[in-house]
């Protein structure tokens with residue numbers, strides 16, 4: 473059997489699994505006593521929200537003994553090895569190549585450990601993650617398998633230095649995270665776990681870059697500046713994040729800007745092996761680049777395909793903009809030819825006195841932004857390569873912009 477038939481069978485099986493979950497979800501909903509929408513934590517896990525959880529205490533314990541179990545990539549490697557050995561039936565829920573999955577989990581663990589003293593912020597992020605995990609067919613039982621494998625991996629790595637205290641702190645952190653994820657998944661019961669989409673446009677703007685338009689069957693409920701995950705039929709169970717490059721529209725059409733990062737993978741498939749009429753699946757929207765209820769002037773700094781969410785934000789501002797707000801967009805590109813969306817940006821900027829657009833195609837993007845003005849009273853949003861976001865972040869902080877007013881998507885940067 474060739475790869476594409478195998479993939480087709482795997483996808484069909486997966487679709488059947490998801491359909492079963494849909495049916496169970498519906499049944500639960502019909503049988504459940506009326507609950508307010510967005511309600512509640514999963515009662516079976518007894519998740520009572522983040523109140524009462526001493527995240528700062530666990531953070532201290534975990535950090536104190538982190539060397540015993542570090543480096544994280546090896547801990548995670550062992551965790552998956554144990555999990556798939558003990559429960560091989562879980563393997564098909566994961567992509568063929570585990571490399572990205574492992575790196576993603578490493579970022580999640582690191583983010584958890586770094587922010588455990590702020591459980592309320594984590595709670596919000598984890599609920600979104602739980603909502604997102606519905607597309608994978610993840611059930612609470614899978615989290616048990618994960619916890620069992622994590623404990624085995626921790627013990628193995630710490631060896632004779634293992635202590636009950638250390639394991640207990642990790643387990644509390646994990647259960648807090650799982651509780652929030654299950655609560656997030658349950659609160660999203662009324663929406664599909666993923667959306668079907670058909671490609672309606674595919675423009676190869678650079679040898680390694682395409683701008684795609686897709687149309688979802690059901691409305692895709694996102695806000696400008698958010699991102700979603702995309703699965704290509706050639707790579708089942710492999711989901712990659714891309715920001716939506718237009719504001720929500722009535723016709724359910726979305727835009728994605730995709731640069732190929734390597735020879736294989738979802739980005740390469742989307743750039744090189746995708747055509748109008750192809751079908752994709754989208755996971756639920758995530759991210760909170762643009763804060764609600766703020767009317768300050770906006771400083772938007774985008775590097776490369778980081779332009780996509782900024783374009784969505786500008787389109788949104790053109791529709792609903794707090795009175796008097798000005799918006800400054802800086803776009804960094806490797807060179808002029810790499811300003812792949814220039815035509816559309818120039819159109820967007822026409823007749824908008826509140827919007828200014830500055831391309832930066834030589835020198836450091838951060839230097840150009842800092843030299844161009846006083847940003848201390850602005851709300852800043854940063855998107856693009858991790859190094860660019862990090863340097864822009866540091867420069868804006870030292871130029872006097874408060875930390876709370878510099879936004880970027882932490883788990884998005886590679």
Ligand SMILES: NC(=O)C1=CN([C@@H]2O[C@H](COP(=O)(O)OP(=O)(O)OC[C@H]3O[C@@H](n4cnc5c(N)ncnc54)[C@H](O)[C@@H]3O)[C@@H](O)[C@H]2O)C=CC1
Nearest residue numbers: 715731775776777778781804805806855856857859860884
């Ligand atoms: N919402 C978001 O935060 C989004 C983030 N992205 C990320 O943006 C990146 C875009 O990649 P490309 O289009 O290939 O960008 P690119 O490599 O073409 O870089 C774009 C700009 O960033 C600057 N830059 C690149 N690396 C830098 C570094 N280490 N330090 C300072 N400046 C740097 C370049 O000089 C250039 O001006 C990807 O990593 C993607 O994951 C993409 C879309 C949305």
